[in-house]
Amino acid sequence: MIANKTYLSGIKLAFIAALISGFSVFINKFGVGLWANSSAYTTAKNLTAAVFLTALLLLLGRVCELRRLSRGEWFKLLVIAGIGGSVSFLLFFKSLTMVSATEAAFIHKTLFIWVAILAYPFLKERLGIVQILALFVMLYAIYISGAPATWSFGRGAAMALGATILWAIESIIAKKILSSVSALTVAWARMFFGSFFLVVWLLSTGEISTIIPSSLYQGMLAIVVGIVLFGYVFSWYSALEKAPATVVTSILALAFPITAVLDGVIVNHSFPLKVVPSILLMLAGILLITKQIEYYYSKFIKKGLVFSA
Numbered sequence: 213m214i215a216n217k218t219y220l221s222g223i224k225l226a227f228i229a230a231l232i233s234g235f236s237v238f239i240n241k242f243g244v245g246l247w248a249n250s251s252a253y254t255t256a257k258n259l260t261a262a263v264f265l266t267a268l269l270l271l272l273g274r275v276c277e278l279r280r281l282s283r284g285e286w287f288k289l290l291v292i293a294g295i296g297g298s299v300s301f302l303l304f305f306k307s308l309t310m311v312s313a314t315e316a317a318f319i320h321k322t323l324f325i326w327v328a329i330l331a332y333p334f335l336k337e338r339l340g341i342v343q344i345l346a347l348f349v350m351l352y353a354i355y356i357s358g359a360p361a362t363w364s365f366g367r368g369a370a371m372a373l374g375a376t377i378l379w380a381i382e383s384i385i386a387k388k389i390l391s392s393v394s395a396l397t398v399a400w401a402r403m404f405f406g407s408f409f410l411v412v413w414l415l416s417t418g419e420i421s422t423i424i425p426s427s428l429y430q431g432m433l434a435i436v437v438g439i440v441l442f443g444y445v446f447s448w449y450s451a452l453e454k455a456p457a458t459v460v461t462s463i464l465a466l467a468f469p470i471t472a473v474l475d476g477v478i479v480n481h482s483f484p485l486k487v488v489p490s491i492l493l494m495l496a497g498i499l500l501i502t503k504q505i506e507y508y509y510s511k512f513i514k515k516g517l518v519f520s521a
Contacts, residue, residue, distance in 0.1 A: 222455025223502060226463035229447040234470025236440045237320070238478075240305070241313040243437050246430045250305040252422035253434065255410040258301060260438020261445060262403040268446075269400050277397050288389045289401035296382030297406020302413065304375035310368025313471075319372040321354050321468040324461035326380035331457050334384050339458065346500035349493055350465055357469040357490030380461075386449065387457045395449040403445060462501050466494055 247253035269275060281289070307316050328347055331337040339347075386398055414420040425431030451460045469487040476484035 218454045222451045222453070222460065223463065225447050225451035226455065226460045227466070229444055229451055229460075230464050230466040231470060232440060232444040232447060233464060233467035235474065236437070236444055237313065237317050237467065237471045238474040239433075239437055239440065241308060243433050244305055244308050246433060247422070249419055249422040250309050251302055251410070251414060251417070252419060254301045254305045255407065255414060255423055256425070256431075256434040257438040257441055258297070258403055258407045258410060260435050261441040262400075262407045264439060264442040265396070265400040265403050265446065269396060272396065274394065274396055277394060281393065281397075285389060285393055288385055289393070289398065290405055292382050292385055292389070292398065292402050293405035294409060295378045296386070297402040298409035298413070300375040300378040300382070301406070301410070303371040303378070307368045307371035307375065310366070311372065313475075315369060316372045317468055317471055318354065319369060320376050320379075321465050322351065323376050323380055323383075324458070324465050325351060326377055327383050327461040328458045330380055330384045331387075335387055335457060337456050337458050343458075343501050346497040347462065349500075350462060350497035353490045353493035353497065354465055354468050356493075357472055357487045383452065383457050383461060387452055390449065390453040395453040396446065399445045399449045402449075403442075459501060463498055466491070466498075469494070 243257070244250050244253050247256075304316065304320065325347060328337075328339060332339065382402075386402075390398060411420070411423075414423060425434060448460075448464075451463075469490050472484055472487045476482055476487075
């Protein structure tokens with residue numbers, strides 16, 4: 213079995229994205245609770261991420277890449293910004309005000325299932341029996357690591373699910389465009405234009421004034437979360453650029469037990485031992501998925517049959 217350096221680099225970046233995501237979901241519950249309007253909070257932190265991505269784009273001299281983009285590529289970037297950088301954020305953070313963070317995080321971490329379903333017809337990422345079994349093992353691992361004790365699928369859960377499906381669609385579109393556009397440029401477009409759409413939304417609802425923090429602590433937390441989002445988006449797209457979408461989103465599922473550990477240790481002051489079996493099962497599932505994909509890579513990638521980008 214063969215795994216090239218680019219593929220392995222994508223795996224490492226996906227693990228980094230999972231760590232950041234686990235922390236991000238945990239801290240976001242506190243952040244959104246400080247703002248009277250979840251849309252204003254979402255816009256504030258997304259603007260922060262957009263500022264940092266713009267600075268990085270300028271620092272690395274990548275502005276010239278923007279001039280070379282075709283109309284079709286610009287259109288795809290705007291679609292990514294619309295569904296992945298604005299609408300999905302509005303839905304998900306509104307859901308956090310209606311359901312528990314655990315319930316919203318559980319729904320969000322089913323992202324890899326939706327991506328796997330979409331990746332087959334649109335990206336030609338073929339899953340073997342072992343891989344499909346591994347996906348169900350990981351789904352079970354997420355469930356036992358902290359699924360809500362009581363489940364009521366209402367409006368809040370529906371919003372979280374809608375956001376998750378939109379992020380899955382975004383992942384497919386992003387994977388396609390990453391074959392010709394750099395991860396940094398795609399990440400920048402997602403957050404820059406996504407933030408623009410969010411500002412337009414606040415203007416249309418007459419709530420633009422709510423974006424101004426009412427306290428120093430509120431503003432500082434939005435900036436911190438925005439920096440975390442910057443790290444997540446950049447590492448996420450960098451991973452997606454180098455490895456199959458199914459692999460990257462499967463690894464991202466590790467964020468759920470990470471959030472559970474942070475919640476247990478920091479909020480409840482005790483380590484949640486129940487997440488240990490979950491983490492072990494997830495790692496086993498990831499191992500099965502990546503090994504199977506390495507096999508397909510070594511056998512078929514040169515023929516352009518599987519996971520060609």
